[in-house]
Amino acid sequence: MNDHIVTAFTDELESLSADILRMGGMVEAMIMDACTATVAVDRARAEQIVKSDDDVDALEADIERRITEILARRQPMARDLREVLAALKISNELERIGDLSKSIAKRASVMETVRTRSVLKGVTRMGGLVAAQLASVLDAYGNRDDVLALQVWEDDEDIDHYYNSYFREVLSYMIEDPSTISAGAHILFMAKNLERIGDHATNIAELVYFCVKGDYLNQHARPKLDSLNVQAGGDGV
Amino acid sequence: MGNNRILLTHCPCEISAHERDGSSGLTSIGTQQLRQRDIWGLISGFIVLLIALCLFGGLGWGAASLAAVLGAACLLAYARTVDAERDRAAPLQHTVDPIDRHASIQKAQRDLVLALSQPALIVKDNQITAFNSSAGALFSLNIDTVPPVASLRHPRLLGGISDVRQRGESSACEIVPARHPGQSWSAHITALTDHQAQPDILIVLTDLAPVRRAERARADFLANASHELRTPLTSISGFVETMQGVAKDDKDAWPRFIDIIAEQASHMRGLISDLLSLSRIELGSHEVPDTIIDLRQTLPECLEAMGHLAKRQKIKVSVQWPENTEEAANSMAVIGAESEIKQVVQNLVGNAIKYSPEGGEISVSAGRLDPEQPPFMARSWEGASRAVLVSSPAGDEKDGTIWFSVRDRGVGISPEHLPRLGERFFRVDDSRGGPVEGTGLGLAIVKHIMAHHHGGLAVESRLGEGALFTVWFKAAPPDR
Numbered sequence: 001m002n003d004h005i006v007t008a009f010t011d012e013l014e015s016l017s018a019d020i021l022r023m024g025g026m027v028e029a030m031i032m033d034a035c036t037a038t039v040a041v042d043r044a045r046a047e048q049i050v051k052s053d054d055d056v057d058a059l060e061a062d063i064e065r066r067i068t069e070i071l072a073r074r075q076p077m078a079r080d081l082r083e084v085l086a087a088l089k090i091s092n093e094l095e096r097i098g099d100l101s102k103s104i105a106k107r108a109s110v111m112e113t114v115r116t117r118s119v120l121k122g123v124t125r126m127g128g129l130v131a132a133q134l135a136s137v138l139d140a141y142g143n144r145d146d147v148l149a150l151q152v153w154e155d156d157e158d159i160d161h162y163y164n165s166y167f168r169e170v171l172s173y174m175i176e177d178p179s180t181i182s183a184g185a186h187i188l189f190m191a192k193n194l195e196r197i198g199d200h201a202t203n204i205a206e207l208v209y210f211c212v213k214g215d216y217l218n219q220h221a222r223p224k225l226d227s228l229n230v231q232a233g234g235d236g237v
Numbered sequence: 238m239g240n241n242r243i244l245l246t247h248c249p250c251e252i253s254a255h256e257r258d259g260s261s262g263l264t265s266i267g268t269q270q271l272r273q274r275d276i277w278g279l280i281s282g283f284i285v286l287l288i289a290l291c292l293f294g295g296l297g298w299g300a301a302s303l304a305a306v307l308g309a310a311c312l313l314a315y316a317r318t319v320d321a322e323r324d325r326a327a328p329l330q331h332t333v334d335p336i337d338r339h340a341s342i343q344k345a346q347r348d349l350v351l352a353l354s355q356p357a358l359i360v361k362d363n364q365i366t367a368f369n370s371s372a373g374a375l376f377s378l379n380i381d382t383v384p385p386v387a388s389l390r391h392p393r394l395l396g397g398i399s400d401v402r403q404r405g406e407s408s409a410c411e412i413v414p415a416r417h418p419g420q421s422w423s424a425h426i427t428a429l430t431d432h433q434a435q436p437d438i439l440i441v442l443t444d445l446a447p448v449r450r451a452e453r454a455r456a457d458f459l460a461n462a463s464h465e466l467r468t469p470l471t472s473i474s475g476f477v478e479t480m481q482g483v484a485k486d487d488k489d490a491w492p493r494f495i496d497i498i499a500e501q502a503s504h505m506r507g508l509i510s511d512l513l514s515l516s517r518i519e520l521g522s523h524e525v526p527d528t529i530i531d532l533r534q535t536l537p538e539c540l541e542a543m544g545h546l547a548k549r550q551k552i553k554v555s556v557q558w559p560e561n562t563e564e565a566a567n568s569m570a571v572i573g574a575e576s577e578i579k580q581v582v583q584n585l586v587g588n589a590i591k592y593s594p595e596g597g598e599i600s601v602s603a604g605r606l607d608p609e610q611p612p613f614m615a616r617s618w619e620g621a622s623r624a625v626l627v628s629s630p631a632g633d634e635k636d637g638t639i640w641f642s643v644r645d646r647g648v649g650i651s652p653e654h655l656p657r658l659g660e661r662f663f664r665v666d667d668s669r670g671g672p673v674e675g676t677g678l679g680l681a682i683v684k685h686i687m688a689h690h691h692g693g694l695a696v697e698s699r700l701g702e703g704a705l706f707t708v709w710f711k712a713a714p715p716d717r
Contacts, residue, residue: 018363018387025390028415052392128418135415139377142388 009074016066016087017141020094023059024138026052027094028131030101031197035127038108038190039120046108049101056098063091079214086211090141093200093207097134100193100200110186119173122166123187126194129159134201141208149208152201153217159198166191277315284308343367346429346437356422356442360386360398362435375414375422375442390415394440397426401438411445421445461662465508465677469501504676511678514580515661518685526574526690529713532603532639533558533569539582540601546587551596554586558603568605571639571710577686578710584679585643585706592647592704603641605712618697618705624655626680627687627694629711638692638709646703655696659684683708 004010030049037045067088070076076084114120133152140148167188174184206217284304291301347367350357356375358368365384368376378384389395393410400408407427414420423443428436476494484490540554547554558569571578589599650658657663662677687694687708698704 014385018385021385021387021390022392022395025387025395026392028390029392032413032415032418131415131418135377138390139416142384143377143379143382 004080006074009070009080012066012070012074013080013083016063016070017083019059019063020087020090021138021142023056023063023091023094024134024141026056026059027097027101028134028138030056030098030105031127031131031134031194034101034105035124035194037105038111039117039124041108041112043108046105049105053098053102056095060091060095064088082211082214086207089207090204093204097197097200100197104190104193107186107190110183114180114183114187116173116180119170119187122162122169123190123194126159126162126166126191129162130194130197130201133159133198134204137201137204137208140205141211144208144212146209146212149205149212150217153205153209156198156202159195163191163195163198274315277311281308281311281315284311346439350439353441355444358440359429360438360440363387365389366437372440372442375416377416394424394426397424398438398440401426401428402435405436421449458661461677462512465662466505469505469508473498473501473505508676508678511676511682515678515682515685518577518682518689522685522689526577527572528574529570530573530575530578531570532578532641535575535578536582536601536603536641539579540586543583543586543590546590547599550590550593552590552593553598555598555600556602557600569603569639570713572713573690573692573710577689581683581686581708582641584683585641585708588679588706589643589645589647589704593645594647597646599643599645601641601643603639606638606640606709618699621697621699621702621705622652622655623695623697624658625693625695626656626659627684627692629691629693629709637712639712640707640709642705642707644703644705649700649702650696650698650704651700652698655698658696659694 030052033045034049036042037049067084070084074080111120133155136148136155137152139145140152170184170187170191174181209215209217284307287304288301288308291298291304343366346359350359350367350369350372353369354371356369356372358365358372358376358378360366363386365378365386365388368378370380372378373380376389378388386398387395389398391412391414394412397408397410400406405428407425409423409425411421411423414422423445425441425443427439427441429439430436476498480491480494484494536558540556544554586599586601593599659680661681663681664677684694690710692708692710695707696704697707
């Protein structure tokens with residue numbers, strides 16, 4: 001980060017970015033823990049994850065308060081303004097990811113009824129993909145690396161593909177045995193939550209790109225795969 | 238002052254304390270000495286003035302001579318303080334500069350971190366001041382920058398760091414990096430200096446993958462071993478039940494049942510004895526065998542013992558090794574344990590017999606190699622795929638190696654299965670109708686024995702054309 005004549009401003013910006021990274025780390029761990037806890041039906045751990053979302057919310061509120069203060073007192077321009085705006089929006093995205101992870105963790109007790117455990121492998125696998133995606137985008141933010149951000153933005157397609165194939169797998173599992181429908185529906189919601197997390201990670205990638213380059217990414221819109229989903233009869237999720 | 242110096246050389250934190258004060262204790266000592274020198278100089282000057290006054294008649298001659306003596310004494314004393322100061326000042330100059338000292342600590346810390354092969358990093362205040370390349374890769378840190386500690390991101394790791402800061406103890410935690418969700422690492426967090434409010438913190442990470450792998454291997458082994466033991470047991474108890482129940486009075490069928498029971502029991506016995514010998518070899522694996530065995534005696538003995546097996550399957554065994562001549566007197570002596578070498582030969586020849594079709598042929602050969610030649614090339618086979626399952630540490634072959642190989646002409650092994658051959662209970666394909674009496678442990682035992690002997694084991698094969706197993710031992714030194 002550039003040095004300012006008022007070193008306190010540099011310090012403020014640096015601690016802001018450090019707290020975004022810290023928040024990102026909390027959310028990352030939440031995603032992975034939520035997936036393992038649900039698959040293993042570990043209720044105690046799921047409870048912990050639900051509680052840890054409060055910390056994420058508190059951190060977000062604190063970051064927002066500090067950003068308002070910076071905007072009011074320092075009136076940042078150019079790169080500094082982008083830094084501050086990106087931090088504000090990234091913290092929002094991370095908070096949303098935290099909520100989605102919490103909602104995955106809440107389904108831990110339902111997973112007990114799933115008899116074919118192999119159908120849950122997709123949750124772990126997709127959770128790993130999404131967590132790696134979020135980790136890359138946070139790395140991109142930490143190093144202000146627009147190339148890596150762009151790559152994350154493009155790689156979201158993999159997660160969409162995986163989501164679609166997993167959707168069909170769970171659907172066929174539900175068709176095979178109607179008694180699994182309620183558990184299956186929960187699995188579908190978890191997969192959808194993970195897919196949403198992936199989308200939030202791409203949003204962060206756009207913000208990192210904006211912060212470094214001062215340009216918007218979404219003008220050359222990324223192809224979304226939702227149309228495929230509709231063809232597969234999986235609309236309405 | 239001496240005390241101060243000791244502190245300075247041994248305790249880096251003291252330095253930073255001085256650094257923060259702005260004026261070091263040592264600097265004040267220097268000024269004190271300078272002042273002392275000035276006082277002596279002033280007194281000498283006054284005395285010289287007195288002498289001058291006397292010379293020009295201002296004072297008496299007695300006073301003048303006294304002043305001259307005093308002046309000389311003062312000059313002498315002055316000269317001595319100058320010398321002493323120089324003596325002391327020279328070594329002090331190096332330890333005085335706190336910035337130098339600080340830089341050297343940082344350099345030492347960086348060297349320490351770079352010297353470690355595991356991922357390691359040093360955290361000072363809120364920054365990662367030193368990290369090695371493996372830590373950089375694990376946490377995606379940019380080598381050109383001084384990244385903030387928040388770049389580590391993992392909440393348990395950051396929590397551990399602040400714990401160590403507050404309590405000054407070391408702490409450990411296990412993390413799964415989100416970048417590589419399949420891995421898990423154990424992090425050790427230690428405070429490097431504990432007198433400061435903000436100590437430098439060293440974090441060293443250990444890969445838990447080998448531990449996890451070992452745990453899985455142990456669980457797999459237990460599951461396999463119990464499965465292998467249960468299979469014959471199920472059939473034994475099944476036949477016993479039949480004899481007690483349905484076939485209670487069918488005494489004609491009993492001999493057939495008893496034969497099967499006996500066969501299964503002997504299979505179990507073989508399995509247990511294999512398991513026991515495997516664990517025995519593992520127990521003795523730290524004792525390097527040191528007896529000298531002449532393969533020209535051991536090999537024929539083993540083959541003779543295997544003769545009946547080969548005869549039963551009508552298999553022709555052709556043998557080829559150096560003749561028992563004067564010249565070859567010492568040529569086939571190896572360092573090893575006789576019982577283990579016998580077991581290697583028996584297992585390899587036994588496997589070859591088992592996997593050969595009835596009326597087939599196997600060839601057994603042995604020979605000696607020059608130190609330069611790679612041992613597994615002893616009998617290279619064009620067009621076959623090869624896997625080296627055990628290889629001895631290099632640079633240990635000054636006396637050459639002695640190889641022994643067995644070639645069968647059975648179904649052969651497909652290339653993708655070759656590297657897995659020495660695994661316990663690994664069978665290439667159950668459906669292809671391999672021999673029933675195999676325990677799945679024979680090659681595992683051979684592999685262990687060869688590793689124990691610092692020898693080697695290689696296998697070459699081509700589907701449909703059989704397989705060639707080669708083992709090699711260190712040759713005994715010629716003078717013994």
